[in-house]
Amino acid sequence: MAIDISIVRAVVFDYGNTLVEFGQDKIRMYDGALAGVLERLFGPPDLEMLAAIRDRDRMAPYSGNPPEYRENRLPDITGELIRALYGRRAAPEQLDEVLRVRYEAFVELVEGADEARVLLDRLRGRYRLGLVSNYPDGAAIRASLDKVKLAEYFESVVVSGDIGYCKPHPLPFSRSAAELGVAPGEIVFVGDNWLADVQGAKRAGMQAVHLVQWPPHEVFDRAPDHFQPDAAASCLAELQTILLG
Numbered sequence: 354m355a356i357d358i359s360i361v362r363a364v365v366f367d368y369g370n371t372l373v374e375f376g377q378d379k380i381r382m383y384d385g386a387l388a389g390v391l392e393r394l395f396g397p398p399d400l401e402m403l404a405a406i407r408d409r410d411r412m413a414p415y416s417g418n419p420p421e422y423r424e425n426r427l428p429d430i431t432g433e434l435i436r437a438l439y440g441r442r443a444a445p446e447q448l449d450e451v452l453r454v455r456y457e458a459f460v461e462l463v464e465g466a467d468e469a470r471v472l473l474d475r476l477r478g479r480y481r482l483g484l485v486s487n488y489p490d491g492a493a494i495r496a497s498l499d500k501v502k503l504a505e506y507f508e509s510v511v512v513s514g515d516i517g518y519c520k521p522h523p524l525p526f527s528r529s530a531a532e533l534g535v536a537p538g539e540i541v542f543v544g545d546n547w548l549a550d551v552q553g554a555k556r557a558g559m560q561a562v563h564l565v566q567w568p569p570h571e572v573f574d575r576a577p578d579h580f581q582p583d584a585a586a587s588c589l590a591e592l593q594t595i596l597l598g
Contacts, residue, residue, distance in 0.1 A: 361541050424519050425514075463500065475593055537557050561580070
């Protein structure tokens with residue numbers, strides 16, 4: 354298969370491990386910051402339990418048969434994390450402090466967007482550009498986009514934490530198309546995750562590019578009835594050829 358660029362008016366990107374790398378090392382650093390603030394406020398956490406809860410929270414939107422793809426509410430899962438680890442409810446100011454550290458740790462860890470800016474500079478003269486990210490804190494996503502100087506490129510930024518549903522649910526894709534003012538069939542979606550990005554975009558009626566520069570956080574089995582991407586790219590630089598001809 355190949356992208357039909359003759360009908361494309363917009364390109365929409367996933368964020369983590371698509372435009373910026375956010376791999377296992379950064380996840381461990383983020384979880385280390387979380388463990389640090391928990392220890393400061395409540396005492397040393399059970400690190401095995403903390404890791405298990407964090408893994409459960411990451412996969413929760415994809416649970417159920419069929420899954421609902423409901424996004425976590427960050428204050429809720431943070432409060433539940435504290436109750437599970439320490440057997441008590443956090444005071445409001447304690448919860449606020451943990452949420453502040455989670456926000457700041459994420460923003461600090463997002464970096465390395467030079468390659469993305471080169472690509473987006475080329476694309477924005479031809480296409481409308483959008484971003485759709487699965488993450489429970491929309492404010493943190495937007496702050497990180499400002500930090501790495503990517504915010505200026507996007508006419509639309511849709512974050513699962515703001516709308517309550519994660520990719521591959523259709524709502525993030527339809528919201529992005531509506532905000533960009535184009536039909537789904539006129540959009541190419543670029544992402545790293547086979548289920549959230551490739552299947553979600555194809556089910557929404559978009560063309561899809563599977564970017565495999567960095568491994569995704571969540572790995573899902575491929576099923577016989579799954580859509581194939583319209584193109585695959587091993588790095589961001591390859592997208593220039595795919596999308597600009």
